[in-house]
Amino acid sequence: MGFLLLLSMLLCIILSHGAVASGSWELIPANPVVGDVIEIRGTGFEGESVDVLITFEKEVQVVDGRYEYLLEDVRIPSGFDNRFTVQATGVDDLNVRVKMLLWITKTAEAKDGVATVSQAGVPPGTYKIRIDGKSDAPSVKLKITAFQEMEVDSEGSFSYTYDSKSMPSGSFEVNVGSIAKQVELQPAAGNIEGDAEKDFKSEKMWVAGILAVLILFVAYLRRRKS
CATH class of the missing domain: 1.10.287 (Helix Hairpins)
Structure with missing residues (x-):
């Protein structure tokens, strides 16, 4: 009897977790090309908002002891809480310079070859971002993560669009809620x-x-x- 009661409780827990994670999302178009307007469309999510994280990794060559990576016309849309994180591996330090009207720089010293810069509360707008620093390695690995909290309507749906013309081609990880997918952005x-x-x-x-x-x-x- 006790075993049956325990089994029932476990089934309730599993089913309740399944209900929470019942949300799903799709990327439109499914095989995007640089320049496409990409839409992330989600349904079946609970609560008033859902977290959207987009992660991109890039290997940058080091020239004369320095590395640099430039992103032009990066559009930050309106949202509840825009944040981004840049992690550099194989470096001495990391500078993240953001320009809307004026250049603003955040710097971090590396620990065991890894340096991280984070910024929360980024206002919406179009930015130029330059990532640079010093390194003794032949190349460095950059990991860039953007976070945004999206509003979910009363039916559990949301839609998020982004013009990809400023994005580099390559492999991205898109995580919506607890559902992660790999997306290949073609040149x-x-x-x-x-x-x-x-x-x-x-x-x-x-x-x-x-x-x-x-x-x-x-x-x-x-x-x-x-």
């Missing part, structure tokens, strides 16, 4: 074509330069013979 086709076109133009300029030198050299030899 825009124009960027790939643009890089190929730049390489082609550079190659043409290089060939044209060699031809120009050869023509001048031949003209010089003819002049000497004459």
Whole structure:
């Protein structure tokens, strides 16, 4: 009898936890490309708000003992509590510089090669963010996490949109409530074509330069013979 009572209690606990975690969300479009307007659409969430965390990792090369990573036109939308954290691994220190009208810098010294800078209460707006510092390693690993608390309506739904044109391509982890998914943001086709076109133009300029030198050299030899 006691065992049955205990089993019933465990089932109630499991079912209650399942109800809490019954919320779900989807990404639209499912396979986004840099430049797409991305929507995170959630349903079945309980409470008045849900936490949304987006994490991105980037490896940055160190040049002459320094590393630097620049993010242009980063849009911070309206929300309850906008926060971001930057963690750098393999560094001596970390500077996070944010510019809306003026540059504001937060600095952290590394402990065992890891430095972290966090900022809460970030007002909505469009920012330029520069991450830099000193390092003796050949490369450093940056982990950037953005947090926002989204309002959930009376039916347990919410919608969050973001223009991805300022985001770098790569793998992101998106965590909504307790549900995490890996999202691959593909590079825009124009960027790939643009890089190929730049390489082609550079190659043409290089060939044209060699031809120009050869023509001048031949003209010089003819002049000497004459």
